[in-house]
Amino acid sequence: MLTRRTAVIAAALAPLARPALAQAGWPERPVRMVVPFGAGGNLDTLIRIVSPMMSQKLGQPVVIENRPGAGGNLGAEAVARAAPDGYTVLVAANGSLVNNPLLMVRMPYDAVKDFVPIGLGFRTPNVLVVSPRYPQQTLAAFFADAKARPGQVSCASAGVGTTNHLLIELLNAATGAGLVHIPYRASGASTPDLISGTLSSAVDQITTALPQHRDGALKILGIGMPERIALLPDVPSFTEVGLEGGGITSFIGLLVPAATPAGPIARLQAAFAAALADPAVRARVEAIGNLIATPEEQTPGGFAKALEVERELARRAVQLAGLKPE
The missing domain is CATH 3.40.190.10 (Periplasmic binding protein-like II)
Known part of the structure; x- marks a missing residue:
């Protein structure tokens, strides 16, 4: 039988345990992948190649949602404003994460602070x-x-x-x-x-x-x-x-809203990496000219480093072109 003191401690710790238990069971419903461009483009094609295996690894459907507009900003903003629970994922490219913040005066989100990387998936030379x-x-x-x-x-x-x-x-x-x-x-x-x-x-x-x-x-x-x-x-x-x-390559990676817990991020990253490692997936991706990111780049830290490099390259090119934010 619990002593009174043990019972009090257990009651105090119970709320802290619930989020951990919820993360352990994640995902419990479909995961939404937001593609900030129309259907049929390279980005849309690639995520549809990997999403079936990601769904298999996660044990839940992965639903692709196309939200084009404003050079990729419309879809990116929707993810930035979504609940940070891992159920809404941004499929991002250079525009929404690198180029647009350099060239647009008014951005509806902060490309650095409002997202957490899951992993880089593809490079398109x-x-x-x-x-x-x-x-x-x-x-x-x-x-x-x-x-x-x-x-x-x-x-x-x-x-x-x-x-x-x-x-x-x-x-x-x-x-x-x-x-x-x-x-x-x-x-x-x-x-x-x-x-x-x-x-x-x-x-x-x-x-x-x-x-x-x-x-x-x-x-x-x-x-x-x-x-x-x-x-x-x-x-x-x-x-x-x-x-x-x-020079600069086009890239495609996955991100989630800032403050998303570590558990869902780890599950998403593992599912993404498993899909990218599949020989059939790799063959389909490379046949149309894309390259699979390195295993290091497929991690949150590796993607973050790659983004830093791409931002510096783009910043230099924008200066060379004499482009100003509009």
């Missing part, structure tokens, strides 16, 4: 593409020609302030090429002008350029990675023309 009829058909020759004719070689991006635009600025700074940035409204929008010869070149995501490269409609001359990749072993990295580290 940006590539330099030209028409097969363009006179310069190697990366070295392209930049030698551009450097010799500063201000005469055009290079398109998916828009001002996008990751591929910022990479163009870093390439100009590293090579002295003087590429003239031509902003389009979306990834792949410059393809008709490249094919027709109206446009000299473009920097775009590999997932957009790869089908045209394989069909011979466009040619990938270089890739924004520290080194060459197995999918395109004959394509040089931008490090080979002097851009240290290869």
